[in-house]
Amino acid sequence: MKTINSRSDCPIGYTLDIFGDRWTMLIIRDLLLYGKDSFSEFLCSDEKIATNILTDRLNMLLRDGFVTKHTAPTNKSRFLYRPTEKAIELIPVLMEITLWAEKYNPAGAPADIVEPLKKNRTKALRDLKKKVEERLKAE
């Protein structure tokens, strides 16, 4: 599994030790913004992550407390991954990335996320967080 060797005390360095690869943050995105919660859902994202990388990164996220793992009530061979508080608190990071990217790659910004953010950042962040938490409670 991808291991973390802390390279420095810097908060940016710390975060890059975890998310400094092409895949890990995409799983967090899928968990928080697209409501995905299973292996097969992560697998079919546009970026086409390979199964071995997905397995590796899910284990890493589990080990480091970003997700918890549960068997689905409907199907024992299906696992559900749920974001922890540690992951949910990455929403503001994801949103600032989205706002930045919207300026330099306007093609891909989803308006339903960007517009509320531009209008009232605090409210948009609060609403997004609430939405994720409601989804978690519903299970």
Next chain:
Amino acid sequence: MKTINSRSDCPIGYTLDIFGDRWTMLIIRDLLLYGKDSFSEFLCSDEKIATNILTDRLNMLLRDGFVTKHTAPTNKSRFLYRPTEKAIELIPVLMEITLWAEKYNPAGAPADIVEPLKKNRTKALRDLKKKVEERLKAE
């Protein structure tokens, strides 16, 4: 040089195509937060980037419009790298990462950056941006 194959239209995916590695964002950090602007300064950061990787990433950042490159007025064999607007606008992303990391890795958060941010986010961001722009004007 590290090339970018766009994997999706998603803003998070777009940003990861650029910054989804262990080094690129550290150079942006050094440029914006620590006022570094030369090869040798980037080289001596805590994370100890290798010269070949540094060369590669500086060329990538140059090609993609995150930095401009100038010969130093005092020394023709020394090059100075200056952040463009595209890079400067990453300050909010860096700051949200810093705030998140401060919660889960409190050891390394530099108080002189975190405290103003917590107190008044908008002002702290404005001040940081102004500081970078003043530094650029001074040359």
Next chain:
DNA sequence: TAAAGTTATTGCAAATTGCAATAACTATTT
């Protein structure tokens, strides 16, 4: 002119990624 400083390149071993095949397991269908 020699020494030191700055940026960049090269070579190579080690690690990681990308891709395909397939295994282990459960659920569904016949």
Next chain:
DNA sequence: AAATAGTTATTGCAATTTGCAATAACTTTA
């Protein structure tokens, strides 16, 4: 009950990237 389909995880291997050391090309300093 047997076959089929669905879900998650593992393995093998080629290709790519990284980490590290040596060194080259150049400019400035002594």
